[in-house]
C-alpha cells in the first residue's frame with residue numbers, strides 16, 4: 158500500500174507490526190508526540206511535576222493519572238479544549254516503597270484521590286500540521302481539574318430520593334467527586350458525558366451494612382464479607398464517607414453518567430440519574446429521527462447488559478436551557494439479542510450454518526420518568542439498582558459491553574465486547590458465540606428504520622477478534638491472511654468516512670495494545686489494520702479523530718502496569734525515557750503533510 162488513499166473509504170496506510178516495545182509506534186509516514194503527561198501543570202500555580210516530592214495539593218492542580226476517555230472541542234482552527242478522564246491510580250508505580258493503603262502516609266492516599274477524576278486543558282496547534290501542544294503560557298481560562306472532591310449535583314428522577322440521602326446530604330442532591338471514570342461521549346450541546354465504572358472497589362465496611370442492603374451491593378461487585386477488602390486504596394482514612402458501615406448510602410451516589418460543561422470551569426458537574434446506575438463504561442449520544450436525544454451505554458462487566466436512554470423532549474439547536482434538561486426525562490431501555498440460526502451455538506466460534514452470527518433484538522423499557530416498568534421496583538429503585546431491574550426483565554448477558562457509539566455515516570451502532578473468559582459453552586449464544594472468550598468481538602446494531610429511538614433492531618458480529626490464524630475469528634469475510642491480529646476491543650470511534658477505529662485493552666495475544674482501523678463497507682469491509690501500538694504494559698484509550706481529520710488523540714493508560722513493577726523496578730520508562738518512572742499520557746498522531754488520518 159502507498160499513502161495515496163488506496164483501499165476503500167480512504168484507508169491506505171500500511172499496518173504496524175505487533176510488538177512489545179516500550180514505545181508508541183505509528184504507521185509509516187505518520188508522526189506522534191506526547192501532549193500532556195501525568196503531573197503536568199493544569200491550573201495556575203501548579204508546580205512542575207516532581208516524582209520524588211509529590212503532594213495532594215500539587216496533584217489537585219496537575220494532570221491526573223491513568224487517562225482514559227479523550228474528547229476535543231475546537232475553538233477556531235488552532236485552539237481547542239481537551240477533556241480527559243482519569244480512571245484510576247497505580248499506587249505501586251506512583252510512589253516508591255508503596256505497600257498498601259492501610260499503612261501508607263495519608264498524604265499518599267490523598268494524592269491518589271486527587272489523581273482521579275478528569276482534566277480540561279487548553280491546546281494549541283503546533284505549526285500548521287495535526288500536532289497539538291499544551292498551552293503553557295498566558296491565561297488559560299478553561300483549564301480545570303475534577304477530582305474525588307469536586308462538588309457535583311444530582312438531577313433526574315432519582316435525585317432527592319431516599320436512596321441518595323446521607324448524613325452530609327440529607328436532601329440527596331449534592332455529592333462530592335466521581336470515581337473510576339472510564340469512557341464517555343459528548344452531547345449535541347457540547348458537554349462531556351463521563352461514565353463511573355468500577356466504583357465498587359473504593360469502599361470499606363461492606364460487611365457492616367444492614368443485611369437487607371447486601372444483595373444490592375453484591376450485585377455490583379461490592380465486598381460485603383470483609384471490613385477492608387485487600388487492595389483497597391483506603392480513601393476512608395481521608396474521608397469517612399467511604400466507610401459503608403458508617404455511611405451505607407454514600408456508595409449509591411457513585412456509578413452514574415456525569416455531565417461536565419468544558420466551557421464553564423465553575424459549573425458543578427451533574428450526575429444524570431435518568432441514565433441509570435451501572436459499571437458505566439460511558440455514554441455516547443445521537444439524535445432520533447424526530448430529534449429526541451438517544452444515549453447508548455455499556456455496563457462493563459462479564460455477563461452484563463447493553464442500555465439506551467431516549468429523551469422525552471426533542472433537541473432544539475441553540476435553545477441551550479431546554480437542551481440541558483433533556484437527559485433528565487426519558488425512557489431507559491435494556492437490550493435482548495436473539496440469534497436467527499437454527500441449532501445450538503456450540504461455543505467454538507464456528508460460523509453457524511446460515512453464514513453469520515446475527516439476529517434480531519428488542520429494547521425493553523425499564524423506567525420512564527417516575528414510572529417503573531419493573532415489577533416490585535419503584536422508578537428510583539430501577540435507576541439506583543439498574544442491574545437488578547435488568548435481571549428481572551431477562552436482558553441478554555453480554556461479553557463485557559464497553560464503548561458503544563453510532564456511526565455518523567452508516568447509522569449503525571457499534572459495541573466493543575471486550576472478552577469474557579468465564580462464559581461456558583453452554584452459555585454461548587449467537588451474539589456471544591465463544592466459550593472462554595479471551596479476545597472479544599464487535600457487535601453491530603441496526604435500529605429499525607435507522608431510527609435511534611426504535612424499540613427493535615437487527616444485529617450482527619462483523620468482527621470476532623483474535624489471531625486471524627485462529628479458526629474461531631471472523632473478519633467480516635475478508636481475507637484473513639491480510640489482516641492485523643486484534644484482541645480485546647475496548648473503545649470505538651469513527652473517521653469522517655465512517656471507518657471504524659478500535660482501541661484495545663489487554664491484548665491476549667502477548668503483544669502490546671494498540672489502535673486499529675476497519676472499513677465497514679465495500680470490498681475492504683473487515684480489513685483490520687493496526688495504526689499504532691502503545692508502550693509496554695499500557696492500554697490504548699481515547700481514541701478521538703479531530704473534525705478536520707488531521708489528528709488522532711489516544712490516551713496511553715497505565716504504561717508499565719505489570720506484576721511486580723515499581724518505581725525502583727519499572728517495566729516502562731515511557732514517555733520520559735532514561736531511568737524515569739512511566740507516566741500515563743495523552744498522545745497525538747498526525748501526518749506531516751496534513752493528510753487525513755489513515756490515508
Ligand code: FEO
Pocket residue numbers: 244339340354438457559647
Ligand atoms: Fe475502564 Fe471498561 O474499561
Ligand code: CA
Pocket residue numbers: 496497498509511512513514515516587
Ligand atoms: Ca445467524
Ligand code: CA
Pocket residue numbers: 339340438559560647648662
Ligand atoms: Ca474502557
Ligand code: CA
Pocket residue numbers: 647662696
Ligand atoms: Ca479498559
